[in-house]
Every structure is written in C-alpha cells, then in structure tokens.
Amino acid sequence: MSKSRIIRDVCSLLENQLAIMQAAAAEARHNATGEETKSEGKYDTRAIEASYLAGAQSAQAEKIATAIGILQRFDPSPCQDGEPIRSGTLVEAEHGGTIVFYLLAPGGGGSTVEHEGFDCTVLTPEAALYQSLLGAQPGDLLDGTSLVVLEVS
Numbered sequence: 001m002s003k004s005r006i007i008r009d010v011c012s013l014l015e016n017q018l019a020i021m022q023a024a025a026a027e028a029r030h031n032a033t034g035e036e037t038k039s040e041g042k043y044d045t046r047a048i049e050a051s052y053l054a055g056a057q058s059a060q061a062e063k064i065a066t067a068i069g070i071l072q073r074f075d076p077s078p079c080q081d082g083e084p085i086r087s088g089t090l091v092e093a094e095h096g097g098t099i100v101f102y103l104l105a106p107g108g109g110g111s112t113v114e115h116e117g118f119d120c121t122v123l124t125p126e127a128a129l130y131q132s133l134l135g136a137q138p139g140d141l142l143d144g145t146s147l148v149v150l151e152v153s
Contacts, residue, residue, distance in 0.1 A: 003076050003090050003153070006103055006120055009113040014068050021061040028054035070107030079152045084135045090120075091133060092151040099150075104130055 031037055032050035039047060076088025085091060091102045101120035109124030123130040132142050133149070140149045 003088070003103065006090070006113060006115055007071050007074060007076075007105070010103075010105075010108045010111045010122055011068055011071050013111055013113060014064055014071070014108055018061055018064045018068065021057055021064060025054055025057035025061055028057055067107035067109075071105065074106055076105070082137070083152070084137050085133045085149070085152055086135075087125075089133075090115075090153045091149060092153075093147050093149050095145070095147045100147075102129070102133065104133065 028050050032047050032054050037047040037050055074088070076090075079086075079089055085104065087104050087106060089104050091104070093100050093102065099118055101115050101118055102123050103120055105122050105124060107124060108122045109127055109130075111122045112119050114120070123133070125131070129147075132145070132147075136142065136149050138149050138151055141147070142149070
C-alpha cells in the first residue's frame with residue numbers, strides 16, 4: 001500500500017469524524033438556544049453549559065477540517081536508501097515483538113488506519129515519538145524505548 005493510499009484512508013476517517021463532530025456541535029447550539037434550556041432560575045446554567053459545549057465542539061471540528069486540508073495537500077516523496085527518517089516517511093518498526101507502522105505527516109496526528117494487515121498510526125511534529133524518529137535509520141533502536149526501526153519508505 002502506498003503512502004498516498006494511507007493518506008486517503010486517513011482523510012476518509014477524518015471526514016467521518018468531522019461529520020459526527022459537526023452534527024454534535026449543531027445539536028449543542030440548538031440546545032443552547034432552544035426552549036428546553038431556557039433558564040428556570042438564577043442558578044440554572046444549562047444554556048450556558050450547552051453554549052460552551054457547542055463552542056468547543058465547533059473548535060474541534062475546525063481542527064479536524066484543517067487537518068484534512070493539510071493532508072489533502074501533502075505529497076510525501078519516497079525515501080532513498082540510506083536516507084534518514086523525515087516528514088513524509090512511512091516507518092515500519094518492531095516494538096516489543098509487534099510490527100508497527102507510523103507515517104510522519106503534518107496533520108491528522110493520532111489517526112490509525114490499516115496498512116498491509118497492520119495498524120498504521122499518523123504522527124505529527126507535536127508527538128514525542130515523531131521527534132524521536134526524525135533522523136533515525138533502519139536498524140536504529142530509539143533511545144529510551146524498545147522500538148527498532150526496520151524499514152523506511
């Protein structure tokens with residue numbers, strides 16, 4: 001499976017999450033302004049709480065939409081033999097006897113999709129593991145972990 005296929009799968013996953021988050025935000029906005037949350041006294045804060053929830057859900061939806069846009073424009077080049085891990089690298093590694101895949105990308109961090117029968121997790125620069133993998137090469141054991149880099153592409 002190619003990196004472009006992984007990116008498409010991650011975008012599809014994020015688009016599903018975006019639809020769910022937008023629906024939840026719309027419902028929370030409705031709850032914040034609807035008759036059912038009209039204040040029944042000075043200590044009744046249901047409408048305020050619903051408006052905070054709607055705002056937070058809208059902000060999360062915007063983050064997801066931004067990640068989708070970033071990934072749709074992301075075109076990672078293939079790694080050459082002997083080239084260290086960088087943004088856009090698909091990393092196959094072994095961790096505690098288990099094969100794991102990571103795609104280092106500028107958006108969609110934490111998303112996991114299937115790749116060749118294994119899970120492939122997207123890592124972004126905010127992740128400590130992303131930073132640890134930068135510059136590593138096949139055969140490297142990452143400091144402080146039991147993660148061994150097997151292959152990069």
